[in-house]
Amino acid sequence: MARQSSSAGRRSSVPALVLVGLGAFLITIALALVFFVVPAQKKTPLDINSTTVTDTVPGAVLVGGALASNTPTELNADRAECRAPEAPAEEGAGEGEGAEGEGADGGETVETLDGPEADDSDVQLPVTCFIDNDIPLYSQRRVQAVEPSDSDVITMQAAQSLLREDKAGGDDVESLINATIDRVTVDRVSAMPVDEATSTLQVVAGGAGGDDAPTGFVREGLQYKFPFDTEQRAYDYFDASTFTTNPIEFVGETTVGGIDAYEFRQELGPIDMWSSIRDHFASISDGYDPAVESVLASYRREGMTAGQWGLEGDPERAVDMRRFYTNTRTVWVNPATGQIVNGKEDIFQFFAEDQAEADAFFGDKARVEEERTEPTRTAVRFQSGWNEETQQVTLAGAQDSADTLNTFGRVVPAILGILGLISLIGGIVLGLRGGRGGTGGRAARARA
Structure with missing residues (x-):
């Protein structure tokens, strides 16, 4: 036992x-x-390759080529204020026999361009003749991972463009309003740019070739992704249009397509684009790089009169106008992955004489609304968000990442x-x- x-x-x-x-x-x-x-898997994947496209919406754009050549755009050519004055009739013309549209032989006359023409080279048309209003605009952006990227950092290249759909066709240059090719190296966990002079930003003007901006600058602020385990607080956010970093504020919790999301909003402007971009270039290059001239050309307009811009006071007063930028940017972020699952922007760029005048104009909502209907100083007006297809694709990817x-x-x-x-x-x-x-x-x- x-x-x-x-x-x-x-x-x-x-x-x-x-x-x-x-x-x-x-x-x-x-x-x-x-x-x-x-935690080791909470890193931005090295195979990023995404495209976002906005809805096509009515907007406005100042056509730089038309302004430079003092030639009304096709949409404005028939407006009375955009037509060059006719040449005065020759002395004695219209008198005597055949004065009422008949020739000397009693036959009908045919109007030709063989006679004297009006010399409109000195006739400066109002700026409104060069602004196409209520035209279909959309934006698209492709973000992909490029070298250098490794276990700790990832370099993202984003090609973004604003286009007009009514000009789309065989000539992409004609439909292009503006574009940027942006490259930034960020930490794969925090999504913050590395503290090294590795960022580059190429600016392309509509209808013209692009110029490489001086390279190798240190960037601050998030841009294409938020950190894993995003917090309910404000973050610094970089704006590629002005080369400035400003806070983007936490608004609240919500869901997008059934996925948990934090809403963030950033309100910018008016920001003097000419000054901010000039100062940025000057801070990262020795001396004043000649390439900056072409980049800045569309941000400052000299040698025009107050009357051409529809400003109050003496219409013959010479003015120096600079482009100012405003934007209300809203993004929705999945807090677990830091992935942006939806976004929209309300961009308004306009010309003003100085910061004080820009602030006064933008603060007057009645004047801004009037400018929307009859633009006289608008450079770009574009308000849109991601289209449905982009949202669906992005949400599917975000759901997979969150589920994992x-x-x-x-x-x-x-x-x-x-x-x-x-x-x-x-x-x-x-x-x-x-x-x-x-x-x-x-x-x-x-x-x-």
């Missing part, structure tokens, strides 16, 4: 040890997933932890029972 009790105790201790070992193993795996494996993090960061560790705890407790209980059985056997032998 004594040998049987001892044997039974040994048999019960083996499965008890197995259960304890299995429980400890499962709990260790669960903890490793939570504290080591999943949730599965391996919460669900699997929870299951493994529960199973491990059950196994550990079962092993301990079984071991204690086996121990009590062995003690009872020894006591029986002692009584015998």
